Amino acid sequence: MLRLSYDDVKAAAERIDGVTRPVPVIAVEPGSVASAEVYLALDFMQHSGSFKDRGAANFAAGHLADGAMPAAGVVIASGGNAGLACAWAAARHGVPATVFVPRTAPAVKVARLRQWGAEVRQVGTEYAQAQEAARLFSAETGALASHAYDDPYVVAGAGTLLPEIRAAVPGLDTVILAVGGGGLFAGTAIAAESHGLRVVAVEPERCRALNAAIEAGEVVDVEVDSVAADSLGARRASPTALYWARRADTVSVLVSEEQILLARRQLWDQRRLVVEHAAATALAALTSGAYRPTPGERIAVVLCGANTDPATLG
Incomplete structure (x- = not known):
């Protein structure tokens, strides 16, 4: 389990300030969801298209500052988004990046x-298989291994999202998010x-x-x-995520495939927002009850x- 505190999140916020984009937050019309006051945090508007930029930027900046970035660059296994963020952050710093993804990646x-x-490099059909291939690559080449969700820099970077949301929504009570391996969840x-949220x-x-x-x-x-599964397809959650699920005020809920598809479609029909199924999974917690x-x-x-792919909205 990773030993992290809110001080790590604050340090990450300093490292990535001016590198990642502040999250836009929009209000949902009153009465749309029971009697709650609901806001959408659009962190898909990051450079690489997901919140993963936060962890990747913190990871790269932290290791470069420590002089710990090898000539072989970085390697990561990903369902897609963590790899994209890693590639973006590496390119920003002129660092080589090798990304292992399942053959099923979009x-x-x-x-x-x-x-x-x-x-x-496309390997296997699940994240776990790509992760093992990335581990072997790191051992063979000396490339610095980044984890998609269970790395202290990555988790702390992901945690920088919530302070930005709080600044946009005074009096915030609750944040709802989708969970894969648990990096965003743990940081949040x-x-x-x-x-006290x-x-x-x-x-x-x-x-x-x-x-x-x-x-x-x-x-x-x-x-x-x-x-x-392309975004939330971790076979197991991180021990860090489980620790914080027990320690923080956490509610764990499940939604069906049909509820995910409906929420994603509603985001397009009602707001012209095209998001991944993972993003729609978070909203489905509300729209499904x-x-x-x-x-x-x-x-x-x-x-x-x-x-x-917007074509999959049909």
Whole structure:
């Protein structure tokens, strides 16, 4: 388990200030979701199309400042978004990047990885297989291994999102976000605990690594079979995510494939926002009733990524 505190999040915010984009936050019309006051945090508007820029920027800046960046550059395994962010951050600093992705990774993400200058290697059909290939590559070449969600720089970087949302939404009570391996969740939970906020962790029913870990009391392997698996397809949550799920005020909920698809479609029909299924997973907690807010509760829903093919909205 990673030993992190809110001080790490604040240090990350200083490192990435002026590098990542401040999150735009928009209000949802009153009455749209029960009697709650709901906001959408559009962190998919980062340079690489997802919140992952925060962790990648912190990772690169931290290792460069420490003189710990090897000539072989960085290597990462990713369902797509962490790799994109890593490639973006590496390109910004003139550092080589090698990204291992499953063969099932969306073509739009693979194409963008190559646009950022990364060497892309497609291995296996699940994140875990790409991760093992990346580990071997790091051992053979000396490339600095970055983890998609279980790295102190990555988690602390992800945690910088919540202070920005709080600044935009005074009196915020709750933040709702989708969970894969748990990097965004852990970083957010660290910040949330410092400010007395609730975190609603949303996962697909067939892709529920954190929910299963909470239920079992330990990290366990789960089935990965969801329309959102390209972003949320970790077979197991990180021990850090489980620790913060127990420590912070956390509500874990599950949503169905149909509810994810409907929420994604509604974002397009009602707001002309094209997001990944993972981003829609967070909103589906509200639109499906999986999470029922109290009257007047101020809620921010994190729309975490938009590296997707608009043609799949049909």
